[in-house]
Amino acid sequence: MTDQHDEAGHAPELTVEVGDDHVATIEFSRPPSNFFSVSLIRQIAEACESLAADPRCRAVVLCSAGRVFCAGADFDAAHPVRATDGTHLYDQAIRLFEQPLPVVVAVQGAAIGGGLGLALAADFRVAAPEARFAANFALLGFHHGFALTVTLPAAIGQQAALDLLYTGRRVGGEEAHRLGLADRLTEPGQARAGAHALAAHIAASAPLAVRSIRATMRAELAARARAAMARERAEQDRLMQTSDWKEGVAAVMQRRPAQFTGS
16 A cells, blocks of 8 residues: 555655565655654554554554654644644554554654654664664753653663753764664665565564564553653643743754753
């Protein structure tokens, strides 16, 4: 299956293709920074759920077009984490943790903030050396989200997670691989090919066994992610009322160091 251009000739935000090797590729495109929206996360979740019912598909590669994997939510937008119908981003994000297919993410550039959360919702991350990972929430005067409370320490350990969350510093592909943020490190420009190779290796195993093993290994993850996002959402709502949040966003937009006051 693949999504086509709309009647006006615009490229879709999401395309889905299933290969002969039982690997599906879900590619999203929201140039130039691939900021996500509630709608985009919903589309990714719906694609994963649809593919889970497709006997041709045994594993998924999640990737994006362009130089940036995903820069998270666009806080310059009017409603970055809530749809017009009131649906919150995390109401859709939890579906990524609940769907049953193994997912390999290809990180070819920056995975920042919520983009890092999206990458960590998957089973594996394959990165090129030029990839950049950052949990930059504290630099915005904000609380982290997308269940990073659960997924980040699971990937790299508690102390390394605290380092990245407290400082908001960026980690390149090679350091990400050493830390465990990236499960595979490819040659420059080869993140997608590397992710596909890993997904194809998974897809060569018995599909019922893989799903069963995955369900066992990730049995508590969805429940923990749901609880984490409830806490994260409450803290984000609270901190978005502070002066530090307004200063953090303004500083990012103006490309200058923030001057936080603790208020």
